[in-house]
Amino acid sequence: MFESPEKAAVSAVLSMLLEVSASPKPGNVDRDHDFHDLRYEHFLASASASFPVFVRIAQGKLGVGEGVFELVRTTSELHLADNVHFGAFLLLSPLVASLGDAGRARELVESTSWKDSIAVKRAFDLSKARVVDAHTMDLRGDEVEREIEEKGLSLVDWMRLAPEENFIAKEYVTGFRLSLTGKERIMEFYGETEDVNRAIVLCYLSFLSELEDPLIIAKRGRDVAVRVREMAGEALEVYQSTGNFAVFEELDLRVRGLGVNPGSVADLVISSIYLALAEGWRF
Known part of the structure; x- marks a missing residue:
C-alpha cells in the first residue's frame, strides 16, 4: 500500500x-x-x-x-x-x-x-x-x-x-484477479531483464496472448480478436526461444494491418503497474 x-x-x-x-x-x-x-x-x-x-x-x-x-x-x-x-x-x-x-x-x-x-x-x-x-x-x-x-x-x-x-x-x-496477475508478471519480468520497458512490454504481450480484447471484438468481431491473440502467442514464443525483441515490432505491423488496437489489454497493464508500485516495485 x-x-x-x-x-x-x-x-x-x-x-x-x-x-x-x-x-x-x-x-x-x-x-x-x-x-x-x-x-x-x-x-x-x-x-x-x-x-x-x-x-x-x-x-x-x-x-x-x-x-x-x-x-x-x-x-x-x-x-x-x-x-x-x-x-x-x-x-x-x-x-x-x-x-x-x-x-x-x-x-x-x-x-x-x-x-x-x-x-x-x-x-x-x-x-x-x-x-x-x-x-x-x-x-x-x-x-x-x-x-x-x-x-x-x-x-x-x-x-x-x-x-x-x-x-x-x-x-x-473477481477482486482484480488479472491486475494482480499482471503485478506479479511485471515484477518477475523486471527481475529477469532489469529493463523497465521490456518488463511492461512482456506483461502486455503475455495478456495479449491469453485474452481476446473486447475493443477488437467490438470493432472487428471475435474472429479477428482470436487471430490477434494467436499472433501474440506466436511472437512471444519466438522471443522466448531467441531473445529477439524485434519480433514485437513485426507483430505491431501485422496487428495494425488488421486495423485494430487492443486498448483493453493496455488498460489492464496500467492497473498491473499500479499494483506493482504499491507493492514496492522500484527501478
Whole structure:
C-alpha cells in the first residue's frame, strides 16, 4: 500500500505514463506509434490532468463511480481525443481509493450504490468508448440509467451482467484477479531483464496472448480478436526461444494491418503497474 493519498495519486499517473511510453506494444499507441485520431500526446495530457482527481479519490472525497466520472470529465478538458483512458480510470478509481490495496478495493466496489453506476454510465457517454454488445443493461442503451436506479444496481451488480469477454468489468467481480496477475508478471519480468520497458512490454504481450480484447471484438468481431491473440502467442514464443525483441515490432505491423488496437489489454497493464508500485516495485 501507499503511505499517503499523494503517493497513491502520483503512482496512478506514473502507471499511465509508463504504460503508454512502453514500446513496442503491438497495435497500440506508444512513444513511437500513433493513430491519426489518437496520439501519444493525448495520453500524456490525460495522465497529467488526472492527478488532482486521483488525490481527491485517495483522500476519500470522491466515491468510486464519481471518481471515474470526474477523471473522464477533467482530463477531457485538456485534449480533443475520444476514449483515452476510460478503462484505466474504471480500474484505477477503486485501487487509488484503497491506496493500492486490491482487497480493500474489492470491498469498496462491493459497497457502491446505484448512484456510482449512473456516474460510470455518464463517464462512458462522455468518453465515447467502444464496448462489446451486452444482452442486458448495455452501456449504450437509452434506458440504462432508469433501469439501474429502479433495480438498485451497484457497480459490482452491474459488472456481473457484462459479457464474459469484458475482462475490465470482470475485474470488479473477481477482486482484480488479472491486475494482480499482471503485478506479479511485471515484477518477475523486471527481475529477469532489469529493463523497465521490456518488463511492461512482456506483461502486455503475455495478456495479449491469453485474452481476446473486447475493443477488437467490438470493432472487428471475435474472429479477428482470436487471430490477434494467436499472433501474440506466436511472437512471444519466438522471443522466448531467441531473445529477439524485434519480433514485437513485426507483430505491431501485422496487428495494425488488421486495423485494430487492443486498448483493453493496455488498460489492464496500467492497473498491473499500479499494483506493482504499491507493492514496492522500484527501478
